Amino acid sequence: MKYLQESKFDAIMVDPVLPCGPIVAEYLSLPSVYFMRGLPCMLDYKATQCPSPFSYVPRTFTSSSDHMTFMERVKNLLVGFSEPLFCYLFYFKYENLASEFLHREVTVLELFSKASIWLMRYDFVFEYPRPIMPNMVYIGGINCEQKKPLSKVCHCLC
Numbered sequence: 001m002k003y004l005q006e007s008k009f010d011a012i013m014v015d016p017v018l019p020c021g022p023i024v025a026e027y028l029s030l031p032s033v034y035f036m037r038g039l040p041c042m043l044d045y046k047a048t049q050c051p052s053p054f055s056y057v058p059r060t061f062t063s064s065s066d067h068m069t070f071m072e073r074v075k076n077l078l079v080g081f082s083e084p085l086f087c088y089l090f091y092f093k094y095e096n097l098a099s100e101f102l103h104r105e106v107t108v109l110e111l112f113s114k115a116s117i118w119l120m121r122y123d124f125v126f127e128y129p130r131p132i133m134p135n136m137v138y139i140g141g142i143n144c145e146q147k148k149p150l151s152k153v154c155h156c157l158c
Helices: 001-009 018-027 042-049 070-102 109-113 152-157
Strands: 013-014 032-036 119-121 136-138
Touching: 001 018, 013 018, 018 032, 018 070, 042 109, 070 109, 070 136, 119 152
Parallel strands: 013 032, 032 119, 119 136
Antiparallel strands: none
8 A cells, every 4th residue: 555655646447346446546535437337236326326217227137128017117126125235245345344444434335436437338229228427438349359341342332
């Protein structure tokens, strides 16, 4: 930690799924850039205060689309209500670590909410339409393999 403090970095770029990077950023008072696909329990949207209503946005692992029936919406609601328990169990040890390391009570959501920029590896084509905050940038396709150029036959058809 002493080396990091003496190095005088300008910012920290992390994948925050395991919140060690956000803890270090908070400790060093550095702005953080998150480069990620998503967080469990929609914490990325909760931390940025994006609306994510149960009746509109399908929860992870429900296999629902954005055109849900009434029963699918009820299922989505029940899954949504169980998310806080899952997140608590998943991030409990990190909250304790952060509180001990920073010498104050802190929650994972509080740590995540301090991000300066969220570089989201989502693509509008594959995701459900939803509002995002100005500091959230979709950069879909960044981890796609570079393909060969189209043949001359394909260029002529276009």
